[in-house]
Amino acid sequence: EAGVVQSPRYKIIEKKQPVAFWCNPISGHNTLYWYLQNLGQGPELLIRYENEEAVDDSQLPKDRFSAERLKGVDSTLKIQPAELGDSAVYLCASSFMFGETQYFGPGTRLLVL
Amino acid sequence: QKEVEQNSGPLSVPEGAIASLNCTYSDRGSQSFFWYRQYSGKSPELIMFIYSNGDKEDGRFTAQLNKASQYVSLLIRDSQPSDSATYLCAVNRAGGGADGLTFGKGTHLIIQP
Numbered sequence: 001e002a003g004v005v006q007s008p009r010y011k012i013i014e015k016k017q018p019v020a021f022w023c024n025p026i027s028g029h030n031t032l033y034w035y036l037q038n039l040g041q042g043p044e045l046l047i048r049y050e051n052e053e054a055v056d057d058s059q060l061p062k063d064r065f066s067a068e069r070l071k072g073v074d075s076t077l078k079i080q081p082a083e084l085g086d087s088a089v090y091l092c093a094s095s096f097m098f099g100e101t102q103y104f105g106p107g108t109r110l111l112v113l
Numbered sequence: 114q115k116e117v118e119q120n121s122g123p124l125s126v127p128e129g130a131i132a133s134l135n136c137t138y139s140d141r142g143s144q145s146f147f148w149y150r151q152y153s154g155k156s157p158e159l160i161m162f163i164y165s166n167g168d169k170e171d172g173r174f175t176a177q178l179n180k181a182s183q184y185v186s187l188l189i190r191d192s193q194p195s196d197s198a199t200y201l202c203a204v205n206r207a208g209g210g211a212d213g214l215t216f217g218k219g220t221h222l223i224i225q226p
Binding site for chain 2: 033042043102103106
């Protein structure tokens, strides 16, 4: 069974530019999560989807971040415009349902110059 | 504000010894508890989960949960150099809560050959 797939794996952009990350969860997993992980820190939840519905986006900086999961499968996280402080690893995870074990993708390492 | 606390380490343990990793959490509503291992530059991978008070064993790993003390630990027996990694404790308020996993900052474990 394929795991969570994320792309790109690495991204370097200049500040004020837009950037987008893509995630394909494990087949059959209804719940999808986006986390942000800074160096030396644990992952922090940005947004959680139950199928195509965003049920918790309280930690998502909505002035510059947006996310979508249109058909309840793949998801895209966007930053526009990016700031220097956005440099981090963006992790996508999925679970069969909320409360069940979450499985993480390899992450996208973002560097904003 | 939910918090998960871990000693960041590094925790240095001789090969073959028992490594003991500890975690405390502040939210008494937490229902499920997870230990993830994260190698440098990689994404977190699930080691164990525990829901009930007491011990849960899986191979060389034992998770211990004490909800009254709000304490969860991970024991690694017969430690191997390949166990050297950062271990993340995470808690989940399941049952309809609006949150994903809350992670600690992780404990950096070094197994000395």
